[in-house]
Amino acid sequence: MRVLFVSHAEKTHFFHMVPMAWSLRTAGHEVRVATQPEMAPAVVETGLVAVPLGADHQWKQVMEKKNDDTWAARVVKAVTSSAELGHDDLFQFFDETTRDYFRTVNNDEFLDGLVGYAREWQPDLIIWEQFSWAGAVAARVTGAAHARMLWGADVVTRSWKDFRTQLGARPADQRTDPLQDWLTGALERHGATFDETVVTGQWTIDPNPPSHRIDNGLPVVGVRYTPYNGPAELPEWLATPPSKPRVALTAGLSVRGYFGFDMLSIGSLHAFADLDIELIATLLPSPGESPDSAPANATVVDFVPMQGLMPTCSAVIHIGGAGVQSTAAYYGVPQLILPGFWDTVVRADLVVESGAGLAVPGHEITAERVRGDLARLLEEPSFREGAAALREDVLSAPSPNEVVPVLEDLTAAHRTGV
Secondary structure, three states: OEEEEEOOOOHHHHHOOHHHHHHHHHOOOEEEEEEOHHHHHHHHHOOOEEEEOOOOOOHHHHHHHHOOHHHHHHHHHHHHOHHHOOHHHHHHHHHHHHHHHHHHHOOHHHHHHHHHHHHHHOOOEEEEEOOOOHHHHHHHHHOOEEEEEOOOOOHHHHHHHHHHHHHHOOOHHHOOOHHHHHHHHHHHHOOOOOOOHHHHOOEEEEOOOHHHOOOOOOOEEEOOOOOOOOOOOOOHHHHOOOOOOEEEEEOOOHHHHHHOOOOOOHHHHHHHOOOOOEEEEEOOOOOOOOHHHOOOOEEEEOOOOHHHHHHHOOEEEEOOOHHHHHHHHHHOOOEEEOOOOOOHHHHHHHHHHOOOEEEOOHHHOOHHHHHHHHHHHHHOHHHHHHHHHHHHHHHOOOOHHHHHHHHHHHHHHHOOOO
16 A cells, blocks of 8 residues: 655654654555655655655744743643633634644645645645644545554643633634634645544554553544654764663754753753763753763763663653654663653653652753652652663564554545545
8 A cells, every 4th residue: 555654844743653654655555655855865764755745844944933931831721721721721822833833834835736646646645644634634635544653742632632622612613723713724725624623634643652651532543753863863872881881862863953052051061070870961051051061970961862772771851752752662771851841741751650760840941850760760769760661561462563554544444535
């Protein structure tokens, strides 16, 4: 069958899809990846076929103009506590986020180009990254089966369902849903109509550990997370086992990709200067900083592939990026998470509940607190035990290869063709 993966230009989101795409490819299916031009080279580097469409999104420019910490706080509140919020708060979240984020990364040029390409190529199945609703629109227009693939916690769906419940209790003329309204307009432009699967997918492919999945009452195909962090060349020093506990510290790649800096500074490494550890920090120097300013027990490098570094580590410190968190869970590494945006708070709480790590909310971060929590991770056996149990949970899910027959059956059941 023909399978079209769809992701807007965000590499860290797309990377979660690569093992599933290759499993379908090696099973004999024809696989292509539709994206915006900026990300086409990253797709090609995976060995998959890239289909660049439309124009690059302007999310970076939108964020630069917003520069609004209150919006970030509203997002965290909406995705962590939607059941406790009233209509007005949830409406504001979906109105603002649909306008500034969802519609921006699914710009009309990309969405319309994707529909045109899907009409021409006629995929049997479209698998779309969880915020790349252009894929759902293209599937609805062409009759392809379609599945949403997660990279993080399914919190937006949970918030949307809570919002829809509240809308149902309002007078008919006050039931405005910004997300549905946008998608309805896009569908009508191409001669199709809205149904809820355009938001949620006909089914969801979820690579989260089974115990960390959010139950939104939707059909879910669980799949084992398989680390892929992009093209990788392992440094020679990784072949030598560390002589003392090795700790990775990373701010991930997304913020760096947008703004050219990391959310953690080299100066912050001095909080760990007196610990008997080997600290590997993947950081870009902030203005005025130099890798030489790091403490003696720290090595600052631009990039190390996490699937190479993580198996050698006794702990990892990060800001809650889904790729780092999932890779640490896969390798059974205790985590110290400093969450602050989107679903990072939710996923950090799940790690803490599983006994696999600790989390420090942004308003509680101090050098002393973070240093003390890292010392606990290294000294208390319960965290290693919790991380080992989380690894077993990850490995209990079927591999991408094992999921392929399930996707074949679901595609046959859902594809209608137009």
